[in-house]
Amino acid sequence: MNLYKITGGIHGRNSKITSEAPHTPYFITETETGERHETTAAELGEVLQFRFPKLIFLSGCRTGEAADKGAVPSMAQELIELGASAVLSWGRPVREKTATATAAHLYGKLAAGYQLTEALASTYQELFRQKFPDWHLLRLYVRGEFPGAFVQPLGDVPWFPVEPAYELFLDEQTRLVRVATPGEFVGRRRNLQRCLKALRTATNLGVLIHGIGGVGKSTITARLLERLTGYDRIVIYRELDEDKLLKVLAEQCTSEQGQDILNGKLPLMQRLTKFFQAGLNRQEQRFVLVLDDFEANLEFLPNVETFSNNVETFPKDVKTLSKNVETFPKDVETPSKNVDTFRGTSLHHNATSQNENATPLHQNATSQNHNAAPSHQNATPQNRNATPQNRNAVPSRQNATPQNKNATSLQPGALLKPGVVEILMALLKAIQNSRLPHRVIITSRYEFRLPELNHRLYSELLAALQDADLVKKYRRLEAFNGNLAIDGELQESAKKAAGRVISASYTSFVSSVVG
Numbered sequence: 180m181n182l183y184k185i186t187g188g189i190h191g192r193n194s195k196i197t198s199e200a201p202h203t204p205y206f207i208t209e210t211e212t213g214e215r216h217e218t219t220a221a222e223l224g225e226v227l228q229f230r231f232p233k234l235i236f237l238s239g240c241r242t243g244e245a246a247d248k249g250a251v252p253s254m255a256q257e258l259i260e261l262g263a264s265a266v267l268s269w270g271r272p273v274r275e276k277t278a279t280a281t282a283a284h285l286y287g288k289l290a291a292g293y294q295l296t297e298a299l300a301s302t303y304q305e306l307f308r309q310k311f312p313d314w315h316l317l318r319l320y321v322r323g324e325f326p327g328a329f330v331q332p333l334g335d336v337p338w339f340p341v342e343p344a345y346e347l348f349l350d351e352q353t354r355l356v357r358v359a360t361p362g363e364f365v366g367r368r369r370n371l372q373r374c375l376k377a378l379r380t381a382t383n384l385g386v387l388i389h390g391i392g393g394v395g396k397s398t399i400t401a402r403l404l405e406r407l408t409g410y411d412r413i414v415i416y417r418e419l420d421e422d423k424l425l426k427v428l429a430e431q432c433t434s435e436q437g438q439d440i441l442n443g444k445l446p447l448m449q450r451l452t453k454f455f456q457a458g459l460n461r462q463e464q465r466f467v468l469v470l471d472d473f474e475a476n477l478e479f480l481p482n483v484e485t486f487s488n489n490v491e492t493f494p495k496d497v498k499t500l501s502k503n504v505e506t507f508p509k510d511v512e513t514p515s516k517n518v519d520t521f522r523g524t525s526l527h528h529n530a531t532s533q534n535e536n537a538t539p540l541h542q543n544a545t546s547q548n549h550n551a552a553p554s555h556q557n558a559t560p561q562n563r564n565a566t567p568q569n570r571n572a573v574p575s576r577q578n579a580t581p582q583n584k585n586a587t588s589l590q591p592g593a594l595l596k597p598g599v600v601e602i603l604m605a606l607l608k609a610i611q612n613s614r615l616p617h618r619v620i621i622t623s624r625y626e627f628r629l630p631e632l633n634h635r636l637y638s639e640l641l642a643a644l645q646d647a648d649l650v651k652k653y654r655r656l657e658a659f660n661g662n663l664a665i666d667g668e669l670q671e672s673a674k675k676a677a678g679r680v681i682s683a684s685y686t687s688f689v690s691s692v693v694g
Contacts, residue, residue: 204254213372220254224261233326234295237268238278255320265295266320273313281306281317292332296325344404347414348397348471358398365655366648367399370639374399375406377637378467378618384607385619389626390641396622397471399641403620410467410618417475419599421447424606433460447602451609455617466617468606473623476599595627607632 205217227235237255255268267285269278284305288298299319306314348358359365374386388396404412413427428451429441437458443450455466470476595603610617611632619636626638644652658665658673 209372213369220257220261224258224263228262231263233264233329235263235266236282237266238282255318259320259322262322263320264322265326267299268318268320270316270318271313273316274311277306277311277313280309280311289329292328292330294325294328295319344412345398345401347404347412347469348401348416358401359395361402361405363655364398364402365651366644367395367402367641370399370641371402371406374403374620374637374639377639378403378407378620380637381616382635383618383637384610384632384635385621386637386639387621387623387626388639388641389623391643392624394641394643396641400469400471400620400622404467404469407467407618409463410465412467412469414469414471417472419470419473419476419602421602424602428454428466431460431466432458434458446605448605448608448612451605452612455609455613455615465615468617468619470603470619470621473621474625476596476603477623477625477627478594478596595629600630604630604632607635611635 203219205219208216208218210216223235235258237258253268255266258266281302285298285302288301289295293301299317302317303314306317343361345358345360349355350357370388374388377383377386388399390396404410411431413431415423415427425441429438432438432441432454437454437460440450440454440458443453445453607619607629610619621636626640629636659670
């Protein structure tokens with residue numbers, strides 16, 4: 180590692196905070212799962228002590244400034260004392276444009292093979308030429324000799340960079356990229372953190388990312404692939420069948436034994452298990468398989484029972500059912516023979532759970548949502564005192580797991596095609612039996628349930644952008660970033676209209692599923 184950069188504002192612990200080292204500068208960072216953590220120079224030094232890079236760039240204001248409270252060194256100085264060779268930092272607060280221009284020019288020169296001193300001198304000259312008033316606040320701390328060049332100039336040697344993850348998501352007809360590039364990507368930090376944690380959890384086989392069309396399911400998958408280092412990537416677009424699965428695995432396989440296994444006569448699950456165990460190109464090879472736009476493998480039938488006839492249980496935090504479930508007599512006519520699905524309940528959260536204390540649902544019971552009432556006008560609940568707690572609430576638990584192993588879908592009318600069930604289950608069982616950390620990422624407009632192993636597939640609902648993420652997205656658009664002279668009221672009207680379109684799209688999406 181030649182260069183390690185940390186970006187952000189520097190903070191200092193003051194006397195009001197209980198600390199062994201008051202006034203110590205720190206960065207506010209996040210853990211992998213999103214919790215706040217105050218990272219000091221001492222903690223950075225502990226992590227990097229045996230692998231300090233040639234240069235650490237603390238791109239945060241005041242990282243090169245010593246505190247005025249006693250003999251407390253700057254963060255840059257402390258890292259030097261802990262063993263770093265060279266630390267670049269800012270002595271005072273600088274403008275965002277200055278920091279951006281500095282990084283762009285400095286990295287360009289270092290990548291071209293300039294020595295650190297040459298790249299830094301060129302950066303000072305460029306900032307001065309562009310009349311940045313704070314050009315001189317960039318400070319370099321060095322221990323011992325100055326680092327030389329970080330890379331060798333390429334010259335005429337051909338260079339083939341690693342294929343970016345987003346280029347794996349191509350439209351089959353236009354061959355154009357279907358997802359946002361890293362420069363276009365906005366927000367989704369919490370979704371990424373949850374999915375990444377799930378993919379790195381040993382008991383999970385993969386994740387299912389679901390939500391309305393165009394919300395960014397494939398894009399967030401591309402970002403996940405970038406973070407899953409060391410994995411060989413395979414993307415299967417839309418329809419999944421045995422031939423397609425074996426073909427993409429064979430294309431990645433350079434092992435004769437692996438090719439023989441894939442072309443063998445064993446049943447699919449046994450073949451895949453043997454391949455993952457003994458047919459890999461190298462012992463440490465790992466696959467992450469993306470099944471993109473997987474809704475193409477679902478079928479939608481009117482008036483079907485998507486829950487099994489067996490009793491389903493719901494967790495305590497599901498608010499669509501009252502504690503006292505209204506039970507209708509068996510002879511009451513209902514829209515379908517046995518009403519096991521409820522209109523008005525959530526289409527995108529798993530509504531069933533292994534929670535033993537959850538309220539059981541009678542096969543012929545109907546939801547407290549009055550839109551789900553039976554078609555018979557005179558039908559009357561046997562329990563007249565049952566009162567809905569929240570008629571419009573939806574289940575809030577995303578990862579609830581069904582007790583009934585025979586259930587195949589949460590969506591009314593949305594079922595996995597029979598042939599696809601066999602192939603997907605063969606793939607997941609093979610990964611499970613291999614006892615190796617291969618992973619599967621599925622993107623789909625609709626959530627579905629597997630006959631088994633559903634508890635091994637983490638489910639993540641991807642909703643529309645909101646709040647700060649939406650503001651960032653607006654700022655990427657020419658009409659909202661200030662580059663064009665557009666009336667503010669017109670901008671607000673456009674935002675409201677866009678909100679109505681999103682709301683209407685989601686309503687249409689829900690109606691198409693329950694309809």
